[in-house]
Amino acid sequence: MDGGNLIYLVWNDFVGLSRTRGMVRENYEFNKARGLGWALAGQSLTPFEDIAPNPWGPMDEVRQTPDPDTEVNIKITDGAPALSMVLCDSRHPDGTPWECCTRSLLKAALDELERAHGLILKIAYENEFKLYAPDGAWNAPFSLAAARSYAPFIEVLTQALLTAQVGLETVEPEYGVGQYEISCGPAPGVAGADRVVITREVLREAARQCGLHASLSPKTGPDDVGNGCHLHLSLWHRDGTPASFDPEGPGELSPVAAHFVAGVHRHLQALMAFTAPSPVSYLRLGPHHWSCGYDAVGVQNREAAIRICPAPAGEAAQRAAGLNIEYRATDATASPYLSLAAILRAGLHGLREKLPLPALLDQDPADLSDGEREKRGIRSLPGSLETALSALDDDPLVKQWFSPTMLQAYKDLKTYEAGMFKDASPDHLCERYRLAY
8 A cells, every 4th residue: 555655653651642753764664773862961951842851952863763663654534645664663773772662661561561460451441532613513412413414534534444453343422512532452461552642643533534623632621521431441361361259359350460460559649640640631530521530440330440340241261351440540641551561560569469359349438427538448530740740759559660751751741731821711721731732
């Protein structure tokens, strides 16, 4: 397929955006082993026209080095050239991973999970987005009318995602006006995170080519329904058998899955600095939004930050393969690689220490009194990015998972980003992020 004269080398940075340099295709085969240079300070770009204070300044660079297994070449519409892109790792000139490469951070955590515990992590995302069109009209939530209002675009998008081989399962209307959701099936290891990056870029490109704008921002307007990107995880043995399921366990979790969840729960307050990492994230999160406002754990509880999702009734093997753990307190302003690396490190802590699973909650935590929540060990999630960054500072173990340079650069960037909107109105905040994401 003709991808035009350029192939775009793409990497996902601290703010979860796909940055790129375009390489002339005839030079790609010769140069792909060494990649293209990129200033270290580029990792401190905000989602806007700003760069945060950083430890590098104008000095030094890394090589954005393509992973050939991730190359995408898709002809979306007849009126535009194909989208040709490949995902990259950020490497030093000698080929070693850069300490601030989000994809490499996830790879390292995945390697430890397999090396220390013989386990593979399967990853799947649900991406919610809002579609903007000049003639957009109201339709009932979840209705066939909402699905068919943009049927030509939905078909173009579906075909593009199928061609991209991201494990597409559903494209469906959601609760909000013009809101839709894309769900992809699980993939093992880093491929699961690669899928979500590719899915988002194919979505945005398909919308552009159809004269539309798709936004994955967690809150596109103060009164709009929020866009989540719920993350589903499951543990598997090296031999391909599921490791998360035990019919006798709490919530049908196996002991290793229970320890994993306990670790994520233990560090959830600090994890929010990576998984809900923008000022606008906290307009979406909160009680009674089906987006979670408390760090509860529950079976099929959509107001819990960690939701255990059992498989439908069926054969034991089907139930074992289908059970997964949903992390709900994340959105598309987060780097999927970095947020997954942090979540996985928390789960590894739970596995090492055999942490006990918290009591499972079978009701909305917001309906409990403050005293009842305190008795059950249920805490409010951070209510702002600043609070989440403070929680990160207060969790010494989480800070050990990253190099001092990486952690400081990330915190400085996010502190700067929070300060940009300290006095902003909700309307202004939502508008900036709606356009950026």
